[in-house]
Amino acid sequence: MDIAKEAKRRRTFGIISHPDAGKTTLTEKLLLYSGAIHMAGSVKSRKANNHAVSDWMEMEKQRGISVTSSVLQFEYLGAALNLLDTPGHADFSEDTYRVLAAVDSAVMLIDHAKGVEARTLKLFEVCRLRELPTVTFMNKLDRFGMDPLELLDDVTNTLGLKVVPMNWPIGMGKEFKGVVDLRSKEAILFEGERHGAVAAKSKRIPWDECIELIGEELHDQVSEEMELVEMAGDEFTDKEFLDGKLSPVFWGSAMNNFGVEPLLRFLTEKAAPPSSRKTIEGDVIEPSEERFSGFIFKIQANMNPKHRDRIAFMRVVSGAFERDMSVIIGRNGDKLKLAKPHSFMAQERSIVDNAYPGDIVGLYDPGKLRIGDTLSGKGRLKFDGIPRFAPEHFSRVVLKDPLKKKQLDAGLTQLSHEGVIQIFYHPHRGRSEPYLGAVGMLQFEVLKERLKNEYRVNVILEMLSFQFARWVEGTEETIKWLEARRDYPVLRDRNNQPVLLSESLWSLNYALDNAPDLKLHEVEPL
Ligand code: G4P
Numbered sequence: 001m002d003i004a005k006e007a008k009r010r011r012t013f014g015i016i017s018h019p020d021a022g023k024t025t026l027t028e029k030l031l032l033y034s035g036a037i038h039m040a041g042s043v044k045s046r047k048a049n050n051h052a053v054s055d056w057m058e059m060e061k062q063r064g065i066s067v068t069s070s071v072l073q074f075e076y077l078g079a080a081l082n083l084l085d086t087p088g089h090a091d092f093s094e095d096t097y098r099v100l101a102a103v104d105s106a107v108m109l110i111d112h113a114k115g116v117e118a119r120t121l122k123l124f125e126v127c128r129l130r131e132l133p134t135v136t137f138m139n140k141l142d143r144f145g146m147d148p149l150e151l152l153d154d155v156t157n158t159l160g161l162k163v164v165p166m167n168w169p170i171g172m173g174k175e176f177k178g179v180v181d182l183r184s185k186e187a188i189l190f191e192g193e194r195h196g197a198v199a200a201k202s203k204r205i206p207w208d209e210c211i212e213l214i215g216e217e218l219h220d221q222v223s224e225e226m227e228l229v230e231m232a233g234d235e236f237t238d239k240e241f242l243d244g245k246l247s248p249v250f251w252g253s254a255m256n257n258f259g260v261e262p263l264l265r266f267l268t269e270k271a272a273p274p275s276s277r278k279t280i281e282g283d284v285i286e287p288s289e290e291r292f293s294g295f296i297f298k299i300q301a302n303m304n305p306k307h308r309d310r311i312a313f314m315r316v317v318s319g320a321f322e323r324d325m326s327v328i329i330g331r332n333g334d335k336l337k338l339a340k341p342h343s344f345m346a347q348e349r350s351i352v353d354n355a356y357p358g359d360i361v362g363l364y365d366p367g368k369l370r371i372g373d374t375l376s377g378k379g380r381l382k383f384d385g386i387p388r389f390a391p392e393h394f395s396r397v398v399l400k401d402p403l404k405k406k407q408l409d410a411g412l413t414q415l416s417h418e419g420v421i422q423i424f425y426h427p428h429r430g431r432s433e434p435y436l437g438a439v440g441m442l443q444f445e446v447l448k449e450r451l452k453n454e455y456r457v458n459v460i461l462e463m464l465s466f467q468f469a470r471w472v473e474g475t476e477e478t479i480k481w482l483e484a485r486r487d488y489p490v491l492r493d494r495n496n497q498p499v500l501l502s503e504s505l506w507s508l509n510y511a512l513d514n515a516p517d518l519k520l521h522e523v524e525p526l
Pocket of ligand 1 (some may be wrong): 019026210254
């Protein structure tokens with residue numbers, strides 16, 4: 001099998017958005033347009049039952065229907081697309097950020113009535129850090145929203161991102177008639193019913209010939225807007241897009257299927273194929289390389305005591321993955337046989353025989369793997385790790401039975417390696433009284449359940465009022481300055497790097513203004 005050819009046709013991406021912008025709906029519509037499913041509607045039934053409080057329940061549901069899977073693979077126009085789920089509502093966690101370490105492009109979904117919202121901003125910052133090519137989709141045009149030009153300004157100003165519309169909306173709300181392809185100057189007018197269960201019908205008509213169909217007033221208004229956009233003059237270039245410097249913009253209504261096809265086509269034709277990856281020694285591993293390599297970006301445990309398995313999600317970087325192959329873990333040189341690997345097709349999870357760069361494989365993990373581990377077919381390889389992201393929730397552990405201290409320590413260490421939570425220590429109080437940090441509250445639930453089931457330890461978590469964690473960069477004097485103040489504990493992370501916890505942004509800014517040589521990082525410096 002030609003590895004380079006298979007790699008080149010892969011498109012691995014995730015959708016970033018604020019809750020309720022329409023991610024679930026868009027996901028389903030991408031599947032609908034690719035032909036992977038024929039009738040939309042399963043999402044709704046899933047949502048109705050969606051009271052997830054733990055990843056175990058999530059996992060149980062994944063055994064059920066399509067769209068709940070963490071990874072969906074589907075084909076479109078000769079490309080193999082891998083769509084990775086970025087959990088959003090109650091299941092938002094550090095995993096959501098880590099998934100972005102495993103994709104080559106992102107779709108930024110924005111509700112056009114709301115503009116850039118808080119969660120989108122955060123997720124976009126992670127994309128920027130990785131210089132990920134990002135495509136913007138303005139959703140819910142079937143409702144009334146912001147003026148399209150203002151909306152583009154909002155994205156540019158809030159995110160500091162150059163945007164170039166690829167098409168332009170014709171009206172909005174009940175008047176939403178379609179979009180104009182700004183390259184070909186053809187209108188794509190939507191027809192038919194608006195219930196969205198099957199692909200929408202549309203027709204392409206040269207813009208100049210649309211006056212009668214959409215009315216003179218709307219035609220004039222849209223023509224004027226398009227002129228303004230053209231005057232702004234930013235051109236789309238593949239290079240700027242692939243470097244993450246420019247975001248092409250599409251408009252539509254995921255619910256009604258309007259505008260979904262141009263987005264899917266663009267992803268297929270222009271989104272980034274699998275990229276190379278650097279090892280910590282600085283070697284560049286190309287996807288087309290013969291030697292198999294991959295890395296672990298997510299570990300999900302099944303907390304049902306009857307099925308106590310763990311699945312490690314591996315992104316293939318180079319070479320061809322084969323079922324039952326043996327690999328070497330870069331961190332410690334241990335060998336591991338990858339039996340019963342899973343792939344995630346649109347309809348179901350199934351055993352996978354082969355996978356190529358860009359693909360995601362679910363591996364049964366006997367407890368040997370950690371987030372960020374590199375696996376390779378030959379020799380020891382270590383890619384740059386996956387950084388940790390600033391937690392937003394903090395707690396201390398209260399042990400119900402003090403005789404279980406050993407089990408607790410073992411559990412916390414293992415679970416932090418799996419990325420369930422982050423552990424911090426006070427430098428003077430040592431390792432016996434750790435602080436725990438999580439990006440989403442769900443992570444604490446998972447921690448408690450797993451400590452109980454796997455380590456037989458019952459704990460109470462005492463929540464702390466900190467809201468921010470920042471990695472500290474500075475001199476000894478900086479650290480002394482910080483430690484002398486009482487508003488921030490300066491802790492140490494797993495690598496003994498100083499981390500500051502704070503209750504308010506104000507006190508972080510005060511420190512930045514006053515502490516000598518201080519820099520603060522929201523992402524762990526690797
Ligand atoms: P999420 O995964 O990003 O949280 O969003 P989701 O797809 O669940 O969509 C959130 C709500 O927005 C849903 O409404 C959904 O129907 C609606 N929605 C998604 N896309 C569009 C669109 O293009 N236009 C309009 N008008 N609405 C859209 P809901 O009331 O929460 O649920 P439902 O009863 O409508 O399913």
